[in-house]
Amino acid sequence: MGLPEPPALGASALPAGTYAGRTVFVTGGGTGLGRAIALEFARLGANLVVASRKEEHLAAARETLAETGAKVRTVSCDIREPEQITAAFDAAVESFGPPDVLINNAAANFPVPAEEMSPNAWRTVVDITLNGTYFCAREFARRHLAAGTPGSIVNIGASYAWTGGPGFAHSAAAKAGVKNMVETLAVEWGPYGIQVNGLVPGLFPHEDMTADIKGNLAGTHDKDPCQPAMRVGRLRELGWAATFLASPYARFVSGHTLVVDGANWQRRGLVNPPVVTVRQQMGKGPFVLP
Ligand SMILES: CCC/C=C/C(=O)SCCNC(=O)CCNC(=O)[C@H](O)C(C)(C)COP(=O)([O-])OP(=O)([O-])OC[C@H]1O[C@@H](n2cnc3c(N)ncnc32)[C@H](O)[C@@H]1OP(=O)([O-])[O-]
Numbered sequence: 001m002g003l004p005e006p007p008a009l010g011a012s013a014l015p016a017g018t019y020a021g022r023t024v025f026v027t028g029g030g031t032g033l034g035r036a037i038a039l040e041f042a043r044l045g046a047n048l049v050v051a052s053r054k055e056e057h058l059a060a061a062r063e064t065l066a067e068t069g070a071k072v073r074t075v076s077c078d079i080r081e082p083e084q085i086t087a088a089f090d091a092a093v094e095s096f097g098p099p100d101v102l103i104n105n106a107a108a109n110f111p112v113p114a115e116e117m118s119p120n121a122w123r124t125v126v127d128i129t130l131n132g133t134y135f136c137a138r139e140f141a142r143r144h145l146a147a148g149t150p151g152s153i154v155n156i157g158a159s160y161a162w163t164g165g166p167g168f169a170h171s172a173a174a175k176a177g178v179k180n181m182v183e184t185l186a187v188e189w190g191p192y193g194i195q196v197n198g199l200v201p202g203l204f205p206h207e208d209m210t211a212d213i214k215g216n217l218a219g220t221h222d223k224d225p226c227q228p229a230m231r232v233g234r235l236r237e238l239g240w241a242a243t244f245l246a247s248p249y250a251r252f253v254s255g256h257t258l259v260v261d262g263a264n265w266q267r268r269g270l271v272n273p274p275v276v277t278v279r280q281q282m283g284k285g286p287f288v289l290p
């Protein structure tokens, strides 16, 4: 049986128009989870700013979000580059005024045994996932602090921030940093009216997943018997969680990371299954020095 299906796409837990006149800035909002989150804000009346590197992803955001009637601005931006983030926020202000909400969703990840990872591979993932998230939060907060206006930040995380992530040493370490940053920034910026929370998706397969991650999830299916929920997440479930966390109804929720994963990360057996190394899971033979 498992956990019941949620209400249909288009239903909302929040009143219609909750985000009317508000602007939401979503990094990586042209694909996958970022786009699903942006869509839920758009349905609730927000203006959307979507920032990422690739024009094809920005075009996908414009197409999806236009269907809701929302006003959308897309801007090319690599979140590793603070000056590009500043320019992206300038573009947002030009279109809609200062963003009220920042969804720090963009991230990078690929499976690789830790002993095989190049220094540049480590740096790249940490630079996008941890540094980029901080640079965006910094840009958002500096503008609000200077103007004396409130705001809300939601950082998208991953549950291996707590557990570690064999095969994902770079991303797991970066996401642990992202979760820790939520707790620090919520305290530092709360006095200025800025709420900072985290949102951790469980398994939410989608068509935009990179080939690496798709390969890693081969065998997963809709009614996944490996999940305590006996199913994977539905994208709208994440959209509802994000729009709640950033809404007026969650103003006293800050410094919290909400996990939406059907309890998957808590899963333990009475008896441990045999250990299968990351190399074996990836079909690799013994490590040899190059
Ligand atoms: C699982 C559940 C949790 C999910 C969490 C998620 O985040 S899902 C979200 C997932 N979504 C995304 O990740 C979307 C965004 N991801 C991306 O844009 C790319 O995957 C990126 C992260 C590589 C960045 O691109 P870029 O053009 O900036 O970088 P670049 O191409 O120049 O590579 C830099 C270095 O990395 C190396 N390297 C790369 N791949 C592999 C590999 N498979 N193996 C080993 N190494 C690899 C590459 O060789 C190079 O090192 P070198 O050779 O110089 O020593």
Ligand SMILES: NC(=O)C1=CN([C@@H]2O[C@H](COP(=O)(O)OP(=O)(O)OC[C@H]3O[C@@H](n4cnc5c(N)ncnc54)[C@H](OP(=O)(O)O)[C@@H]3O)[C@@H](O)[C@H]2O)C=CC1
Pocket (backbone or CB within 6 Å): 027, 028, 029, 030, 031, 032, 033, 034, 051, 052, 053, 054, 055, 057, 058, 077, 078, 079, 080, 104, 105, 106, 107, 108, 109, 128, 132, 156, 157, 158, 159, 200, 201, 202, 203, 204, 205, 206, 208, 209, 210
């Ligand atoms: N899908 C899942 O099951 C899970 C996802 N997550 C997290 O959810 C979030 C979204 O993941 P998902 O939708 O699956 O992944 P996607 O690969 O679909 O999305 C990643 C997005 O980040 C953008 N991005 C990547 N690098 C940069 C950069 N340097 N600058 C600006 N934008 C960038 C990409 O756009 P572009 O290429 O145009 O730059 C893309 O839109 C991530 O934080 C991920 O870690 C966590 C746990 C599970």
